Amino acid sequence: MEKKEKNFSLKQSQTLQDKNDKNTDLSSNISILFEKHFAISNVQQDTQMYVLPEVGSMFTEPPWWLNKLQKIKRDLNEVKGRLNNFNLSKWQQHTNRMNEAGEIIPMVRENIQAELVTQAWCKFYEIASNFSLVPLNEIYQEVDGKNFKSVHLCEAPGAFVTALNHWLKTNASDVQWNWLATTLNPYCEGNSYDSMVADDRFIRHTLKHWCFGADNTGDIMNLKNLDTLMKKSESLDGKGRILLVTADGSIDCMNMPGEQETAVAQLHFCETVACLHLLQKGGNFLLKLFTLFEHQSVCLMYLLSCAFQQVSVTKPASSKGGNSEMYVVCMNFKGKDYIAPYLCTLKYYYDNVPPVNAMFNLRDIPDGFLRRIEQCCKFFKFHQCKIIEDNIRTFHKRDNFYKHLSTSFVKRMISIKYLEDYRLKKIDPVDKIVGREIIEKNNNQFMNKKLYIDSYNERCKSQDLEPQERLLQVWNNTKEIEWPSEKFYVWNLQALPEALEIQTGKLFNKICSSRFCDSKIVQILDKIDDVMQDMHITVCFPPAEITTEFISQIDPSYEILSFQFVQNYDSHRIIAEIYDRLKKLESEKTLVLIGYSLLTQLNIGLLYLLGNSFNKIIVEIHDNEGYRLKLENYRRNEKVLKYLDEILIASHNACKQNMAVWSIIPITILYEYTKFPMMMLLNHLMIKLYTRHVINIMLDKKL
Template sequence: MDYKRPTSIEKNVNNYFEKMYTFQKESHWQLPSISYKSTKFVIADLQDMKIKLNSVKSELNVFDLKKWSKHTQSRDVAGHVFSLLRNSVKPELLTQAWCKFYEIVCSFPLLNSINGASFNSLHLCEAPGAFICALNHFLVLNFPHIRWNWQANTLNPNYEGNNLCHMIPDDRLICHTYENWLFGCDQTGDIQKFYNHCDIVQQIVLRDKVSLVTADGSIDCMKNPGEQEKLVEYLHYCEAMTAFRVLKNGGSLVLKIFTIFEDSTICLLYLLNCIFGEVSLFKPCTSKSGNSEVYVVCVDFCGFDLLNPLWDSLVEPYKKGYFDENFSMFSLDDIPHSFINQVRTSCEYFFIGWQINVIKNNIHIFLNKDENDNEALERFKRNIAATYKGKYRLKMIPKNKKIVSNFNIYDKKKRKFSDFEFITQVNGNTISVFGNNLTDYINLTYGLRIKKVFSSRFISIDDLNKILRYKENISEYERVSPLYTYIFKKLSEYCTIINITGFDISVYYRYQKDLLKALLSAAKENKHIFLINIPFHTHFLAGIWCILACGFEQVYFNCGCLIFYKPTLNLNKVIQVFNKIQESYDLVQNTEFESDLINLFPYSIFDTHLHLIVNILNISNSFYVPD
């Protein structure tokens, strides 16, 4: 099929809401008896489509990235949907993902399996939570009396060992709904780990299986955009395997994918067609037309029993943690020609038709400015926005029906609680504290060892990167004058001094354990404690800081400097708690992963009772590191 580059945008509004392909399932489409035992296959004409698409994408390499991004954003036909909804509907956690999922849930019978007064859903790779908020909005308007129970998984934004490049650190919804989030037994939230899969499945099934699973996962492919499909194939496989284990008979699955040129995606789509009543590919109007994103929408799950004979071989890569590059999920001989032909048709429609045409049209307009075209586009964008709101019958929902009904979700740090106050007085850079009941909140959490800190709510990323490179410049710390040495000698008569130069932070979990030991020893001396450039980057160390502060009348803080001043009688209790934490290290058990103590308090306590500690540590953690 040959597609010509349009000289202007497509003028039919409905076409932008009907970018859909539904597979026509045939009776001889049956599950193979085994998986991942067949030699890897390649389908030549699909690879030709991939080459053609990547060739068009490569034409963008000559353009300035910022200018091109601004241009494509201005050319997005759905560009006014967001502002219209924000002003007239005021959805909770409105994002592009919110808009996309609202289209999906309005366009497909995802909730047909609801039977009774309750409805359960699981949302994988979900941060920041827009699919959840969009589904809630839909349920309030269309199923106002349903009792909805939802749970979600994502890379844990509070686990400091997660790389920012691989996750969305936005926790606006998470911090209000921790009890709904499943981060797996290692607390990372990484669903690509089989032990986390097992833990999440167990927690779901113990309650009840779900009627809907959504999976919106992706990873950063900017370094190799031409291989986006291969780079995300394992994640999409893990999402699908998890969905199969938790879905009820008759349930639905929404899975984001990118192109269908490789054997892994072809096999996964065939598998989905064999175990669901109907499978469709859908490109929401609010999904950027120039990218390869499409959603696989599967309804009427036939049940896990159908997968049982195949399951052991199907999850073998999951248990190993990777695909064997020499094998495909199924043999090409096991996949009917009629299915392959439908894959070809869908690829021609979505990627050769829509995507290439959009990219070429954007290039044409970028190189040939046309004010008349811009005016026509603006009118069309307003038409699209109005059609979106009217087609899906969107209107506001009551504030008390939102996921977070107490206050604005964007003001997470403004909450106040009267049942417990940790900080009694803040005077400049000095705080006076009491926290006799702080230890009541201790809830030791074990998870994957943090070998390197990649993200932290207790320090800016720029400062974090500087500090983690400090070892290269350690000599700068050690060049001290005789006066400096004399002053510290005198201070040591009244203070216990702990300096970063005495620690190695290149392996962070060891540093945490060493610092706890040093602070315990210092507390036993019953003197002021003077910390110089000691970082408290993790929730575990922030908890240690808070417990230690309970044993002193005041804490002085500044850039790179902490002074715990004047021990109180409560310091004995602090020492007891530190001893118990040290003893808890002996309880660490390494099974599927290297385990460690990673938190002393629930994450939520730093959003509520201890929210000011986050600001204080951001100041004291920002010490000078010579470049």
């Protein structure tokens, strides 16, 4: 009996020890998740201070590379290359479930109820808490009180701003703060969804804080836009200096995953140069990078290590572990006096033209610095590869694994640790910038929906398909688009605005995005355009023969104004034709608009005005051409004619500057237009019919 009890006791002890070991391993793994930091330079600790070379030596040496870094790159790309056959949609679902930090965002939303809580929000809050990102020591030394300003580059949808506000309210409530942000303008219909974050739920309520530059596109890689941003930052309301700049920019690299770093190199260069022009002495800079294998990134890191007292690289726990994203935290800027001799040279290579040569000669960069970069690359490559390999290993076992994972408390432990370590707590609703409820009630159909669902290899193969096959693939994406339930709609009139708000911007002739169409459906137009460009053909829509037949049969008392729904978009011509026709139109006449696009703010705004010069607008649905807009019984409205005069003058002035009229009524008003949902439905219909028409012509078959 004693022997049995002794054996049982030993088994109990071993089981307890196993549990303790597992708990220790688990605790260790969780700690590692929150400790992905790597110090590149620290003036207080380093025996050697990094110094910039002479200005004249910059951009003089051809591109160079380091074999050790290229070896790490090849090893990483070999692991990433194993993903090329995975269906993107299924892979993303799998990695989302596997993400140990995946519960952080929902837990912050549920428990803290902050505004615009996204992955970017959680990453920023984590970095701000791990590092002294907000330079309180500098702020508290301000002679005119505890004030500072921040500037945020490539900021859409605005989560860094809302996270910073939350951090300040819970960690430095006595600080007075003002901010300015820039990003690719989500209201520029010439900006593509592939290039921008179209989510404007926060932007639309804070437009006075956003600067979209001289051409209104928000392109930070345009030097004139940087100049405009600098001027606006100087006139930013409030006291204090610009002591924080953030840059969260990226470029869609889905079709070149192995060369992400090179693809974004010029953007990161521009973000850094912009920061060096904006930031003031003692301030901090947060920059998103990816990998550090190429000369562009190595030189950029050396520039930052010379310009700031301390530079670290971090991968937040709330950032998905399988991607290459990491953040460079640059502390305590040495000031304009230090960097001033280099700014002219840096600006010279700024404006959208990547320099041919490397920024610095390799011999001008200390060996000790290069070793730190190599160690940093190895550190983050190890962690990224481990996550990818774990995800691949569990992909085909996901049903059993998810069942186990759902009962696991790992995700909950990580999210609780996040809340506790960073001392997250609610703030008073009056301290929020816009308000969680206001942001969440806005529609979110523009939150960067992409058409990528296939694997990388399948997408590559599709580019090699014959044009007709590519068009049939596009048609498959349009089949589910709904048709309007009725053939006939009457639109009531909207009250005229008290005044116009005419916005001009960069000239564009191709509509790449629209606030009045689902983003995935607009991208169908882009794919069709690519095919037709490859084949050097154009297609009229509505078809010319249908328009001609309609004109020959129509009531002679009707006036016809015919457009092309697609092809080159010309705001000046649209304004001139609407203006000219309305000036000459006789009372009681009906004006019929054929092929009039409802994709742009300008066109919607013009229709908004025109409605007040007619008794009613009738929308007729036709199977082969989409919709016609019948504006019945013209009645002269002097206010509308006065507005059209203003618009025409603005159009002439914009044309002289090679600009375009973008809008005449604020987007915030158009969002409230009662016909907003109907206009979206009509645009979807037109794109579906246009796609069918192109395929019928190209394949000589009826769909």
